[in-house]
Amino acid sequence: MNIALFGYGKMGKMIEQIAQDRGHTIAAKIDVDTKEIPYDNMDVAIDFSTPEAAFDNITGCFENGVPVICGTTGWLSNYEKAIDICNKNQGGFIYASNFSLGVNIFFELNAHLAKIMSGLEQYNVSMEEIHHTQKLDAPSGTAITLAEGIIANTNYKGWKLDQTDEGTIPITSKREGMVPGTHSISYDSAVDSIEIKHTAHNREGFALGAVIAAEWIQGKSGIFTMKDVLNLY
Numbered sequence: 001m002n003i004a005l006f007g008y009g010k011m012g013k014m015i016e017q018i019a020q021d022r023g024h025t026i027a028a029k030i031d032v033d034t035k036e037i038p039y040d041n042m043d044v045a046i047d048f049s050t051p052e053a054a055f056d057n058i059t060g061c062f063e064n065g066v067p068v069i070c071g072t073t074g075w076l077s078n079y080e081k082a083i084d085i086c087n088k089n090q091g092g093f094i095y096a097s098n099f100s101l102g103v104n105i106f107f108e109l110n111a112h113l114a115k116i117m118s119g120l121e122q123y124n125v126s127m128e129e130i131h132h133t134q135k136l137d138a139p140s141g142t143a144i145t146l147a148e149g150i151i152a153n154t155n156y157k158g159w160k161l162d163q164t165d166e167g168t169i170p171i172t173s174k175r176e177g178m179v180p181g182t183h184s185i186s187y188d189s190a191v192d193s194i195e196i197k198h199t200a201h202n203r204e205g206f207a208l209g210a211v212i213a214a215e216w217i218q219g220k221s222g223i224f225t226m227k228d229v230l231n232l233y
């Protein structure tokens with residue numbers, strides 16, 4: 001498979017290594033200085049760029065018939081517009097705030113726990129995410145997905161960064177050293193706490209998940225999620 005990498009930073013380089021180990025060719029590496037994008041020579045695009053760059057990268061691919069796997073976070077205010085452009089072009093698209101198998105299992109665990117805790121008013125939920133100091137967005141995309149999983153299954157109405165407000169989930173974002181990504185969710189009462197936590201040890205899980213998604217989307221059109229790819233139903 002000919003893979004085009006949009007964003008050749010920490011994740012782009014990790015994906016290159018894993019894709020080549022799985023027998024794929026890196027047909028293009030598109031970064032901030034790239035002048036011309038060789039759409040004709042790509043079976044799939046994998047975008048791990050920046051919040052500012054992702055929308056143009058993704059929609060340019062849809063308009064040129066290239067399916068997209070997008071892991072870039074922090075651009076979701078434009079998500080619906082991107083979906084419209086994908087549908088108009090009968091494109092293929094997978095966005096995931098986190099491509100690792102472990103986090104996608106954690107998403108399911110989070111939703112299940114939220115269902116159990118729903119209506120137990122003695123418990124208050126809170127979330128903490130820790131990432132490396134180069135991360136541009138806060139809270140992390142993964143934390144937002146986790147919050148959405150809680151909101152869908154409880155009476156919480158939204159989330160707030162670094163603020164405690166009745167009826168919303170407080171998210172604390174910490175930026176420390178080279179941490180690849182740690183997410184924990186805590187339900188606290190006066191007598192005890194229940195905590196679930198996912199700790200990434202490196203970026204390999206994110207990169208492998210993105211390459212597996214790129215393999216999976218070949219020959220398909222539509223909007224999919226990692227739940228479809230991993231068959232977590």
Ligand SMILES: NC(=O)c1ccc[n+]([C@@H]2O[C@H](COP(=O)([O-])OP(=O)(O)OC[C@H]3O[C@@H](n4cnc5c(N)ncnc54)[C@H](O)[C@@H]3O)[C@@H](O)[C@H]2O)c1
Pocket residue numbers: 006007008009010011012030031032048049050051053057070071072073074096097098099100206
């Ligand atoms: N979904 C996941 O599983 C997952 C995992 C890790 C990181 N991420 C996200 O992926 C993104 C990239 O992470 P990273 O750690 O590789 O960051 P990074 O800063 O190391 O790399 C980003 C790269 O994008 C490049 N870039 C800037 N403008 C561009 C443009 N117009 N077109 C193409 N490339 C451009 C930068 O020059 C840089 O090389 C972030 O949004 C991060 O939150 C998601």
Ligand SMILES: O=C(O)C1=N[C@H](C(=O)O)CCC1
Pocket residue numbers: 073097098131135136139140141142143180181
């Ligand atoms: O390193 C990052 O940046 C990460 N971003 C994603 C997020 O925002 O959730 C996934 C974890 C790593």
